[in-house]
Amino acid sequence: MITSNLSELVIPIKAELSCFDEKFKKSMKSKVGIVELVTRFILHQKGKKIRPILVLLSAKICGEINERTYRGATLVELLHTATLVHDDVVDNAEQRRGFPSINAIWKNKIAVLMGDYLLSRGLMQAVEGEDYDFLRTITSTVKRMAEGELLQTSKTRKLNIDEPTYYKIISDKTASLLSTCCEIGARSILDNEDKIIAMRDYGEFLGVAFQIKDDILDYVGKSSIIGKPLGGDIKEKKITLPLIYALKQVERPESQRIIKIIKSGADSKKVNEIIEFVVNQKGIEYAEKMAAEYAAKAKECLSIFSESESKSALTSLVDFVVERKN
Amino acid sequence: MITSNLSELVIPIKAELSCFDEKFKKSMKSKVGIVELVTRFILHQKGKKIRPILVLLSAKICGEINERTYRGATLVELLHTATLVHDDVVDNAEQRRGFPSINAIWKNKIAVLMGDYLLSRGLMQAVEGEDYDFLRTITSTVKRMAEGELLQTSKTRKLNIDEPTYYKIISDKTASLLSTCCEIGARSILDNEDKIIAMRDYGEFLGVAFQIKDDILDYVGKSSIIGKPLGGDIKEKKITLPLIYALKQVERPESQRIIKIIKSGADSKKVNEIIEFVVNQKGIEYAEKMAAEYAAKAKECLSIFSESESKSALTSLVDFVVERKN
Numbered sequence: 001m002i003t004s005n006l007s008e009l010v011i012p013i014k015a016e017l018s019c020f021d022e023k024f025k026k027s028m029k030s031k032v033g034i035v036e037l038v039t040r041f042i043l044h045q046k047g048k049k050i051r052p053i054l055v056l057l058s059a060k061i062c063g064e065i066n067e068r069t070y071r072g073a074t075l076v077e078l079l080h081t082a083t084l085v086h087d088d089v090v091d092n093a094e095q096r097r098g099f100p101s102i103n104a105i106w107k108n109k110i111a112v113l114m115g116d117y118l119l120s121r122g123l124m125q126a127v128e129g130e131d132y133d134f135l136r137t138i139t140s141t142v143k144r145m146a147e148g149e150l151l152q153t154s155k156t157r158k159l160n161i162d163e164p165t166y167y168k169i170i171s172d173k174t175a176s177l178l179s180t181c182c183e184i185g186a187r188s189i190l191d192n193e194d195k196i197i198a199m200r201d202y203g204e205f206l207g208v209a210f211q212i213k214d215d216i217l218d219y220v221g222k223s224s225i226i227g228k229p230l231g232g233d234i235k236e237k238k239i240t241l242p243l244i245y246a247l248k249q250v251e252r253p254e255s256q257r258i259i260k261i262i263k264s265g266a267d268s269k270k271v272n273e274i275i276e277f278v279v280n281q282k283g284i285e286y287a288e289k290m291a292a293e294y295a296a297k298a299k300e301c302l303s304i305f306s307e308s309e310s311k312s313a314l315t316s317l318v319d320f321v322v323e324r325k326n
Numbered sequence: 327m328i329t330s331n332l333s334e335l336v337i338p339i340k341a342e343l344s345c346f347d348e349k350f351k352k353s354m355k356s357k358v359g360i361v362e363l364v365t366r367f368i369l370h371q372k373g374k375k376i377r378p379i380l381v382l383l384s385a386k387i388c389g390e391i392n393e394r395t396y397r398g399a400t401l402v403e404l405l406h407t408a409t410l411v412h413d414d415v416v417d418n419a420e421q422r423r424g425f426p427s428i429n430a431i432w433k434n435k436i437a438v439l440m441g442d443y444l445l446s447r448g449l450m451q452a453v454e455g456e457d458y459d460f461l462r463t464i465t466s467t468v469k470r471m472a473e474g475e476l477l478q479t480s481k482t483r484k485l486n487i488d489e490p491t492y493y494k495i496i497s498d499k500t501a502s503l504l505s506t507c508c509e510i511g512a513r514s515i516l517d518n519e520d521k522i523i524a525m526r527d528y529g530e531f532l533g534v535a536f537q538i539k540d541d542i543l544d545y546v547g548k549s550s551i552i553g554k555p556l557g558g559d560i561k562e563k564k565i566t567l568p569l570i571y572a573l574k575q576v577e578r579p580e581s582q583r584i585i586k587i588i589k590s591g592a593d594s595k596k597v598n599e600i601i602e603f604v605v606n607q608k609g610i611e612y613a614e615k616m617a618a619e620y621a622a623k624a625k626e627c628l629s630i631f632s633e634s635e636s637k638s639a640l641t642s643l644v645d646f647v648v649e650r651k652n
Contacts, residue, residue: 030473032473032476032477032480033480034476034477034479034480035473035476083442086438086439086442108434109475109479110476110479112412112438112441113412113472113475113476113479114472114476115438115442116409116412116441116445116468116471116472117468117469117472117473117476119442119445119468120465120466120468120469120472121469123449123461123465123468124462124465124466124469127458127461127462127465128462130458132453132456132458135449135453135461136450136453136454139446139449139450139453140446140450142442142443142445142446142449143443143446143447143450145442146439146440146442146443146446147356147358147361147443149439150358150360150361150436150439150440150443151358151360153360153435153436153439154358154359154360
């Protein structure tokens with residue numbers, strides 16, 4: 001199986017994706033100078049656009065993309081951007097190991113406000129388009145995402161995450177939005193609940209696979225590509241699937257010893273020791289197996305749809321997610 | 327004129343306010359432990375509940391309070407709580423003069439997420455109640471509030487705020503939500519646009535008067551009551567109406583000298599010097615005059631309504647806002 005390239009996957013929606021880009025740029029316009037400045041900065045750091053791509057493909061597998069689809073794509077991308085901006089509040093602080101500069105604090109203030117601004121812009125567009133079912137889905141997603149992150153934060157403090165809790169966290173914080181993208185895309189075209197639910201489930205399974213893979217890459221990714229060192233989760237005391245599995249393979253004194261190292265704040269040498277421990281205990285293999293299982297479930301959801309370019313793209317997207325190297 | 331006491335003002339809606347308290351508590355429930363913990367903490371620090379009081383009084387001046395009114399009151403209080411929680415991100419940092427502890431950073435993370443959570447909870451309730459006109463109003467208010475704060479933040483950096491910019495900022499960041507409260511309250515009862523607009527304008531003028539008074543109290547409030555020292559705005563380099571006016575009364579070298587002191591970060595002695603400068607240049611008197619003008623405009627808006635207990639309460643609320651000592 002050849003790992004798909006994201007730019008190949010979007011061929012069925014190439015024209016629509018440029019159309020989205022234009023609409024998205026427009027949706028961020030503001031008369032307030034600093035808002036324009038920050039949004040230009042955000043637009044400059046183009047992301048992979050996985051979420052709008054999901055909306056567009058999930059729509060196209062159901063029929064022809066329309067204005068509602070674009071509004072949905074804009075809404076999820078605004079929402080995703082808002083959460084990224086809010087994430088910066090935390091990430092900035094961590095990069096500086098607990099001592100942000102005054103400059104970093106200004107960024108905090110701006111990051112919080114810009115996140116609120118982008119979120120409300122997205123919701124306003126849904127309200128103006130009278131896309132009330134989108135609104136229902138999206139507000140409950142925002143709530144799930146915040147709850148997921150809060151659960152992870154509190155569990156991180158106690159370092160007591162088991163496998164079911166792990167799935168609950170990643171389902172809330174990551175899969176919920178991808179699932180919403182697919183649901184919104186399908187719903188923008190049709191009201192066949194079977195197909196809408198199939199797409200929603202596809203997004204959920206894809207999202208879980210995506211996050212497991214993300215967590216694997218934190219252990220064995222190519223650090224030069226992602227631009228950050230391996231073991232970031234260990235340093236941040238985040239217990240993810242590879243470690244959860246590895247800890248269960250050893251006797252209690254050994255697992256307690258590992259947890260103690262993480263708790264006290266592991267330095268680079270200790271981080272490498274823990275990565276080695278996880279690899280030796282087959283934590284990576286197990287997590288890869290689970291990611292593959294969720295990937296297979298995601299593909300199964302598509303069986304309800306007849307063959308099309310969009311269906312092939314959505315199938316390949318699953319492979320892309322679990323086979324990517326960064 | 328006797329300064330009204332807030333507890334007297336709420337007599338016309340006493341029963342409804344307890345009913346609101348119950349509903350609000352319920353609206354914050356969560357299965358996630360840390361969310362429960364933080365919300366209990368928030369519920370414990372009971373605020374003045376100005377916003378739900380405004381919703382309830384604005385409804386009662388129009389007719390009998392109903393379920394829609396309560397949903398509106400809950401929505402605005404959730405939203406207000408969300409913004410307070412987000413404000414903590416900034417305030418915490420400032421208290422520690424640019425060096426928050428690791429503990430303070432954890433709070434940042436939780437504050438950002440809890441704010442997002444509360445905001446989405448509020449919006450979800452509006453979606454579930456199918457109160458789409460509330461949603462339209464509230465999402466545009468969230469956007470205005472964020473824009474107002476962002477404008478203030480960027481202007482603060484440059485210290486170049488004139489009077490029109492000041493009104494734009496306080497209208498967006500403070501008056502917009504109070505105006506929304508009154509609009510939502512009226513709209514929950516009737517669809518007479520004249521009365522709805524009268525209540526919306528009442529809220530807007532009240533909000534501007536409220537913020538001017540807040541800014542005055544930062545110069546001449548009783549610090550022992552508010553629990554924070556005077557001149558906080560000067561330390562945070564926020565230029566508000568008393569100072570804007572005072573700076574305009576003196577020659578450029580003198581105003582440049584004052585701005586330079588603020589820019590370089592005033593210590594307590596310098597803060598007192600600037601407070602004295604503002605008082606001597608009659609900045610407080612001017613701001614009091616402007617607050618009184620907006621207060622009068624707010625009262626005028628009520629002339630469309632016939633006499634009632636609620637109308638008297640809304641009139642006294644204006645006096646309360648401009649005459650309060652903290």
